[in-house]
Amino acid sequence: MAKRAPIRFGAIGCGGAGTDRILQLAKHALGVQVVAAADLRPECLDNLEKNLGYSVARYTGPQDYRRMITDNALDAVGIFTPHIPHYEHVTYALAQGKHVLIEKPMVCGAARAIEITRTLQASGKVGIVHYQRHYEAKFVKARELIRKGVIGEIKTFYVYMAQDWSGHAWRGDPEFSGGGQINDSGSHYQDILLWMTDLLPRSAEGFVDNWHQGDRKRIEINGMFNVELSNGAAGRIIIVGDILGGFQDDVRIRGTKGDLMFYGNKVLLRPEGKDIEEVPCPLPAGYPVSPCDNFVKLVRGRCRQNRVPFTFGVRVALLTEAMLRSGRQGGARVACADILKESGLSMADVV
Numbered sequence: 394m395a396k397r398a399p400i401r402f403g404a405i406g407c408g409g410a411g412t413d414r415i416l417q418l419a420k421h422a423l424g425v426q427v428v429a430a431a432d433l434r435p436e437c438l439d440n441l442e443k444n445l446g447y448s449v450a451r452y453t454g455p456q457d458y459r460r461m462i463t464d465n466a467l468d469a470v471g472i473f474t475p476h477i478p479h480y481e482h483v484t485y486a487l488a489q490g491k492h493v494l495i496e497k498p499m500v501c502g503a504a505r506a507i508e509i510t511r512t513l514q515a516s517g518k519v520g521i522v523h524y525q526r527h528y529e530a531k532f533v534k535a536r537e538l539i540r541k542g543v544i545g546e547i548k549t550f551y552v553y554m555a556q557d558w559s560g561h562a563w564r565g566d567p568e569f570s571g572g573g574q575i576n577d578s579g580s581h582y583q584d585i586l587l588w589m590t591d592l593l594p595r596s597a598e599g600f601v602d603n604w605h606q607g608d609r610k611r612i613e614i615n616g617m618f619n620v621e622l623s624n625g626a627a628g629r630i631i632i633v634g635d636i637l638g639g640f641q642d643d644v645r646i647r648g649t650k651g652d653l654m655f656y657g658n659k660v661l662l663r664p665e666g667k668d669i670e671e672v673p674c675p676l677p678a679g680y681p682v683s684p685c686d687n688f689v690k691l692v693r694g695r696c697r698q699n700r701v702p703f704t705f706g707v708r709v710a711l712l713t714e715a716m717l718r719s720g721r722q723g724g725a726r727v728a729c730a731d732i733l734k735e736s737g738l739s740m741a742d743v744v
């Protein structure tokens with residue numbers, strides 16, 4: 394049987410995350426050829442070509458990603474640029490009928506997230522958001538336990554993430570970051586809560602500050618919020634950029650029948666009134682190992698389930714927007730439905 398031609402892939406943004414994702418794709422057993430790449434920094438393209446071991450068509454102007462997409466008969470596009478330009482890049486890639494792998498946060502703002510999700514759905518193409526925690530065995534298991542009702546109805550939660558995050562380079566510029574650390578690493582934690590519980594956000598109220606090691610930055614560095622979910626559960630999300638030293642996180646979810654927590658890569662279950670037990674969490678057979686793996690297999694028709702469809706990008710965009718707005722309004726309660734109403738949308742549009 395004739396060997397299938399490789400997936401023709403082009404990337405916009407070949408910095409840290411982009412290079413990592415592109416190299417993963419290029420090594421995929423089902424065949425991906427990186428034919429083109431766009432980045433404003435030629436040295437990023439040099440580095441990419443060196444790591445790939447072959448040349449690609451190169452584009453370095455801010456709008457050159459358009460020619461990259463139209464001139465190279467691409468099947469798929471990867472978007473690994475700063476947060477605000479994601480919208481422009483994904484809109485163009487979808488308009489040209491490409492499959493899309495996009496870094497988190499998918500796009501900034503719920504209305505835009507809904508718009509591109511509808512465009513993707515109408516196109517019939519594959520779209521995945523690069524939230525890699527959907528492929529981590531402990532979170533996969535926790536989601537499964539919650540869906541099976543092992544801890545009952547979700548009542549409350551505690552989600553904490555801290556990282557020494559100073560808002561370096563574009564991350565410190567509101568024009569590109571779209572919400573500082575709350576929208577950057579924080580995005581993973583808004584996402585993992587919503588993904589595991591499979592609930593929608595209802596409201597957020599809380600405070601942000603811009604301080605990092607005594608310097609006031611232009612973007613949000615720290616934030617603490619009370620968040621309500623669609624079933625009435627309410628709990629706390631704390632995102633910190635001003636910590637000395639390494640990364641920390643802590644995610645705990647309480648239902649009517651017990652608690653779920655994590656310790657390193659372990660899932661810990663405390664059924665109501667009983668001792669804590671560790672729940673083994675091997676990744677289910679056939680589960681893709683990463684967003685890149687899932688993406689290639691979906692494009693190739695070798696798996697059916699998209700583990701991070703754009704709808705999760707919508708949910709996170711909505712919750713993040715509510716958190717940021719509340720912080721900017723000095724802690725007022727911001728209802729997700731009110732955000733959507735401004736664009737003529739409702740919670741029914743958050744699918």
Ligand SMILES: NC(=O)c1ccc[n+]([C@@H]2O[C@H](COP(=O)([O-])OP(=O)(O)OC[C@H]3O[C@@H](n4cnc5c(N)ncnc54)[C@H](O)[C@@H]3O)[C@@H](O)[C@H]2O)c1
Nearest residue numbers: 406407408409410411431432433434455473474475496497
């Ligand atoms: N999933 C994760 O854990 C994770 C980790 C790191 C970064 N990210 C995400 O990846 C994305 C990129 O972050 P990064 O750390 O790689 O940043 P980076 O600065 O290393 O890379 C971004 C690149 O985009 C390029 N770029 C900007 N505008 C462009 C344009 N118009 N056309 C072409 N190239 C353009 C820049 O020159 C830069 O090289 C962000 O969305 C970020 O949140 C995700």
